Amino acid sequence: MxxxxxxxxxxxxxxxxxxxxxxxxxxxxxxxxxxEQTGMHFSEKGGVRSIVSSSDDVFDARTISDNAVTDVLGAxxxxxxxxxxxxxxxxxxxxxxxxSGHDDVVYVAGHCKESQxxxxxxxxxxSYDPFYGxxxxxxxxxxxxxxxxxxxxxxxxxxxxxxxxxxxxxxxxAKNPYANATEQVELGDxxxxxxxxxxxxxxxxxxxxxGAVAFLLASEEKAHEYTDNPVWLTGFGSCMDSYFLGDRDxxxxxxxxxxxxxxxxxxxxxxxxxxxxxxxxxxxxxxxxPMWIEGLGFCGDGEGAKFIDEEGPEKYNVNLSGGMLSxxxxxxxxxxxxxxxxxxxxxxxxxHQASDVSRAVAQSTTGGAGQFHTxxxxxx
Amino acid sequence: xxxxFGTAVEDIFNTMEERFLPEGTVDVDVTIxxxxxxxxxxxxxxxxxxxxxxxxxxxxxxxxxxAVLNANAETFVGVTLGKxxxxxxxxxxxxxxxxxxxxxxxxxxxxxxPFKPVVKASSIVxxxxxxxxxxxxxxxxxxxxxxxxxxxxxxxxxxxxDQTCALKDVLDDDCTVVMRMEAQVFVDLxxxxxxxxxxFTSGQVKIDGDIGAAGKSSSLFEKYVAExxxxxxxxxxxxxxxxxxxxxxxxxxxxxxTWFNGLKEKKFYAAKCPECGRTLVPPREICAQCRVRxxxxxxxxxxxxxxxxxxxxxxxxxxxxxxIRETPYTALFMVLDGASRDESFAHDLNPRDIDRIKPGMxxxxxxxxxxxxxxxDLLYFEIAD
Numbered sequence: 001m002x003x004x005x006x007x008x009x010x011x012x013x014x015x016x017x018x019x020x021x022x023x024x025x026x027x028x029x030x031x032x033x034x035x036e037q038t039g040m041h042f043s044e045k046g047g048v049r050s051i052v053s054s055s056d057d058v059f060d061a062r063t064i065s066d067n068a069v070t071d072v073l074g075a076x077x078x079x080x081x082x083x084x085x086x087x088x089x090x091x092x093x094x095x096x097x098x099x100s101g102h103d104d105v106v107y108v109a110g111h112c113k114e115s116q117x118x119x120x121x122x123x124x125x126x127s128y129d130p131f132y133g134x135x136x137x138x139x140x141x142x143x144x145x146x147x148x149x150x151x152x153x154x155x156x157x158x159x160x161x162x163x164x165x166x167x168x169x170x171x172x173x174a175k176n177p178y179a180n181a182t183e184q185v186e187l188g189d190x191x192x193x194x195x196x197x198x199x200x201x202x203x204x205x206x207x208x209x210x211g212a213v214a215f216l217l218a219s220e221e222k223a224h225e226y227t228d229n230p231v232w233l234t235g236f237g238s239c240m241d242s243y244f245l246g247d248r249d250x251x252x253x254x255x256x257x258x259x260x261x262x263x264x265x266x267x268x269x270x271x272x273x274x275x276x277x278x279x280x281x282x283x284x285x286x287x288x289x290p291m292w293i294e295g296l297g298f299c300g301d302g303e304g305a306k307f308i309d310e311e312g313p314e315k316y317n318v319n320l321s322g323g324m325l326s327x328x329x330x331x332x333x334x335x336x337x338x339x340x341x342x343x344x345x346x347x348x349x350x351x352h353q354a355s356d357v358s359r360a361v362a363q364s365t366t367g368g369a370g371q372f373h374t375x376x377x378x379x380x
Numbered sequence: 381x382x383x384x385f386g387t388a389v390e391d392i393f394n395t396m397e398e399r400f401l402p403e404g405t406v407d408v409d410v411t412i413x414x415x416x417x418x419x420x421x422x423x424x425x426x427x428x429x430x431x432x433x434x435x436x437x438x439x440x441x442x443x444x445x446x447a448v449l450n451a452n453a454e455t456f457v458g459v460t461l462g463k464x465x466x467x468x469x470x471x472x473x474x475x476x477x478x479x480x481x482x483x484x485x486x487x488x489x490x491x492x493x494p495f496k497p498v499v500k501a502s503s504i505v506x507x508x509x510x511x512x513x514x515x516x517x518x519x520x521x522x523x524x525x526x527x528x529x530x531x532x533x534x535x536x537x538x539x540x541x542d543q544t545c546a547l548k549d550v551l552d553d554d555c556t557v558v559m560r561m562e563a564q565v566f567v568d569l570x571x572x573x574x575x576x577x578x579x580f581t582s583g584q585v586k587i588d589g590d591i592g593a594a595g596k597s598s599s600l601f602e603k604y605v606a607e608x609x610x611x612x613x614x615x616x617x618x619x620x621x622x623x624x625x626x627x628x629x630x631x632x633x634x635x636x637x638t639w640f641n642g643l644k645e646k647k648f649y650a651a652k653c654p655e656c657g658r659t660l661v662p663p664r665e666i667c668a669q670c671r672v673r674x675x676x677x678x679x680x681x682x683x684x685x686x687x688x689x690x691x692x693x694x695x696x697x698x699x700x701x702x703x704i705r706e707t708p709y710t711a712l713f714m715v716l717d718g719a720s721r722d723e724s725f726a727h728d729l730n731p732r733d734i735d736r737i738k739p740g741m742x743x744x745x746x747x748x749x750x751x752x753x754x755x756x757d758l759l760y761f762e763i764a765d
Contacts, residue, residue: 022633028665028673042671061628071668118627126624 004095005223005230006378007216008037009339014180014211014327017115023060023212027072027111030214038226040107040216042074048216050103051075052094054087054110056331058123061116073109083110086282087213088334088364088374092236094217104219105226111212112329120208120330127367129243140284140330141205143245143368145197148287150251152199155290157305159199162286163190164308166203166325169283173322175352178336180327181207190286204286209327213335215342231345235269235377237262243371250369256295259373263361264297267377272297276377278317278344278360280337283324288370292363293318296375317354320344334364338376345380382420384457386606387497389420392460393435395495402431404490410483413442418453428491447479460495499606501532501563504570505547508538511602512545520600522593525555526566533563540600557589557597570604583695583707635663638677643757646747648681648716650723658720681716683764686741687724688713691734701756710734712761714743730762737763 010033012026021029034040041047051073055065062068066082073080083090087110094106114120124140125133151157167187173179185203193203216226223230239258242248260272269275279296283289290304298316299307312318319325321340328336341360343349359379366372382388393414405428414424423438425445442448451459455474458464469475477484505526517540524538535551551558561569565584568574576598579585587594632640635651639662642649651663651674658667659680667674691708698705710729715721729737730746737743743761751757 019631020633022631022636022665025631025633025665032673058626061626071664071666074671076668076671113631116628116630118629122626126626130622 002099003220004098004233005218005220005227006233006342007218007223007226007230008034009342010034010037010214011178011336011339012212013178014209014329014336016180016208016210016327018113018210019115023111023113023116023210024069024072026113026210026212027069027109027214030109030212031072031074034107034214034216038216040226042078048074048105048107049078050094050097050106051078051080052083052090052097052106052108053080054083054085054090054108054331054335056084056112056123058126059112059114059117059120059329059331069111074107079103085372086330086334086364086366086374087332088338088362088376089238089366091215091217091233091335091338091376092238092374094215095233095236098217098219104222106217107214108217108335109212109214110332110335112331113210114208114329115210124330124368132244138245138368140368141200142197144285144288145200146245147250147291147369148199148285151287151291151304154251155294155302155305157287157290157308159191160187161290161305161308162204163187165283165286165289165313166190168313169319169322169325172320172352173326175350176321176326176340177350179322180209180211182322182326200285200287206284206324207327209329211329211332211336213332213339215335215339229346231342232379233376234379235263235265235267236375237264237266238372238374240372241367241370243367245369248369248371251291253291253295253370256292256363256365256370256373256375257297259375260296260361260363263375263377267379269359269377272361276316276359276361278320278341278354278357280319280321280340280360280362281323282333282337282364283319284330284333284365286325289313289319289323289325292365292370295373296361296363317344317357320349320352320354334362334374337364338362338378341378345378382418382453384420384454385461385463385497387457387461389416389422389453389457391498392457392495393424393437395498396426396435396492397433399493399495400433401491401493402433405433405487406431408487408491410446410487412483413445413448414456415441415448415450416453416456417451421453428487433491443478445479447477447481447483449475449477449484451475461497497606499567499571501528501566502534503606504567504604505534505536505538507604508547508601509545511604512540513600513602514543514545516600517543517545522556522597523552523554524593524597525551525558527551527558527560528563528566529560530562530564532567545600555589557587557591557593559594560586560588571606581695581697581704583704633665635665635674635677639663640753642679643755644751644753646682646745646751647679649677650680650716650719652676652678659718659723661716661719661723661725678718680718681745683742683744684714684716684725684761686712686714686737686739686743688739689729689737706731708734710737712737712743714761727758728760730760733763
């Protein structure tokens with residue numbers, strides 16, 4: 001089977017309020033970063049022809065939000081498609097462009113400025129049905145709290161364990177130059193931080209974040225023109241669960257298990273525990289780290305809490321970036337996960353570099369309480 | 381014209397085309413004759429063939445059709461409106477059908493929407509006293525003026541005071557509020573065919589005076605129901621009226637920031653591409669064509685040459701103020717002096733120049749007295765002569 005190479009990634013440093021830059025300016029920074037790393041260009045002869053962007057109309061406060069950024073994507077007079085989902089799905093789309101033979105080089109970039117809107121909860125409230133969901137104030141935070149409660153019930157996850165996840169995330173974030181929340185905290189700080197929506201506390205939730213990420217993908221034949229150190233995208237899978245919360249078993253990980261199953265099958269992974277040694281999960285809330293780990297097959301059903309206590313996160317190099325808990329915007333949460341996996345596999349992660357990593361998995365989720373999941377497998 | 385139950389025979393035939401349902405007559409091929417006797421009667425031939433309709437006003441007795449219906453005008457209108465029982469009319473012989481009776485029963489209900497009487501604006505206004513709800517008018521003292529233009533229009537004043545209601549055939553000078561619109565718009569509003577807010581924001585209704593009073597006045601009257609109309613069971617549809625709105629705080633970055641600060645000083649700045657030299661107005665971070673960062677800002681304008689114009693006649697809200705724009709207004713595209721020829725910039729035109737503006741003309745900016753660094757610091761451009 002043909003392989004797709006990640007030639008380079010570029011991450012904009014995340015912050016809770018990048019007030020001095022338009023999101024266009026942030027995208028231009030990552031574009032120039034990729035150009036610098038790879039010599040990527042857009043000239044008619046041999047330049048990039050296909051661009052995949054990822055952004056959200058509500059966060060950007062305009063419809064067909066990609067229209068506003070085509071110039072800073074290099075997409076002028078080129079083919080450009082927008083992924084109106086978390087950006088990791090744009091990687092899947094770019095893979096299909098290359099694997100189908102439609103094109104051999106694709107530039108992928110995603111952005112989101114959560115700070116631009118008055119409230120990100122108001123933005124995610126708009127993803128719910130206007131008659132039933134919006135009316136009762138559903139948004140990603142309070143819906144996640146329903147799932148947190150269900151998962152705590154199922155796995156026995158405690159306040160202490162959730163606090164441990166946050167404390168560890170901040171420790172790793174401090175070593176990641178692109179992370180937002182790097183201030184060190186102790187268990188008590190987390191356990192007594194103000195309640196947002198029971199059982200989710202302020203410090204269990206990822207901070208409001210602005211960011212942008214870019215990838216350059218190429219076919220196996222073309223990759224060497226851009227890099228001597230490619231990382232291979234060998235698996236992709238996604239799965240959508242029901243829109244109506246009442247139709248879902250919130251603690252079941254149904255969509256994630258399916259998405260992971262598809263990605264692992266494509267990559268030829270039979271047992272994630274044995275064959276994968278780096279994991280990046282999109283843990284928007286602390287309870288999600290053990291829950292998503294479970295869905296990805298690194299521990300048995302309902303054993304996520306035990307996984308935390310038994311130092312599973314260190315054993316499997318979980319979220320050495322600091323994860324979502326250290327602050328990436330929601331529409332690019334998965335792109336940041338995959339970008340971290342790429343630099344780890346390339347051996348370019350600097351202060352937080354893991355040793356001996358050969359195969360990684362990156363996961364993202366869109367929709368409240370993990371309605372939709374996306375999983376990619378990356379290899380050295 | 382003779383009317384029965386408020387409706388003329390002619391109205392029924394004249395509205396056939398708009399009531400016709402082509403999708404219900406795909407396999408149909410029939411002709412139906414109508415001989416309607418009495419005052420207001422006449423002869424009509426209706427041909428329905430494979431989704432098409434032809435209605436002909438005939439000079440004499442219609443024969444030789446798939447079915448021919450013979451009735452007097454009152455019976456025909458009454459049956460059509462549901463005021464006279466059709467079965468009874470047939471059995472009593474006041475309606476006679478020659479030919480294939482089943483055509484009328486099987487085809488007509490599928491071929492046409494039910495006839496509804498034509499409602500006139502005057503009938504609605506003239507029924508206002510009957511529809512008045514004194515219990516809702518406690519302490520209300522208003523004069524509502526109606527200025528309805530076009531076919532069926534007129535001017536009226538409705539005086540509500542001391543829990544009584546009186547209608548006058550003139551438009552008083554001292555009305556609390558005057559509503560101006562086409563008579564047909566007024567009819568559509570009262571029949572629920574047109575939404576009040578939509579009619580207002582689209583400029584179909586103009587309100588002079590106290591807008592709040594206009595809004596409240598609707599609760600003072602019962603809903604108008606047309607004479608002869610059968611109260612229709614509304615379809616169970618739900619509409620939510622809400623405008624989701626999330627306050628935004630946009631970053632400008634250095635280029636856009638310089639642009640807006642420039643407006644405060646009555647200056648225009650463009651970003652200049654270091655490769656092709658074109659000027660971007662308003663300035664942006666990158667030249668989309670050369671894909672290079674544009675950090676150099678150059679002053680352009682303030683005068684400009686017009687390249688393209690359009691004149692907008694429909695009203696629409698201005699997103700910066702929420703107010704409805706005065707119509708007509710223009711979208712004026714122009715090249716600021718010193719800017720590259722292909723990079724037009726758009727703003728408003730002084731409305732007084734709409735009739736004279738042409739591409740190639742020189743225009744100059746007119747600035748607001750108080751400038752805050754917003755797009756509205758610039759009032760508009762006007763012809764420079």
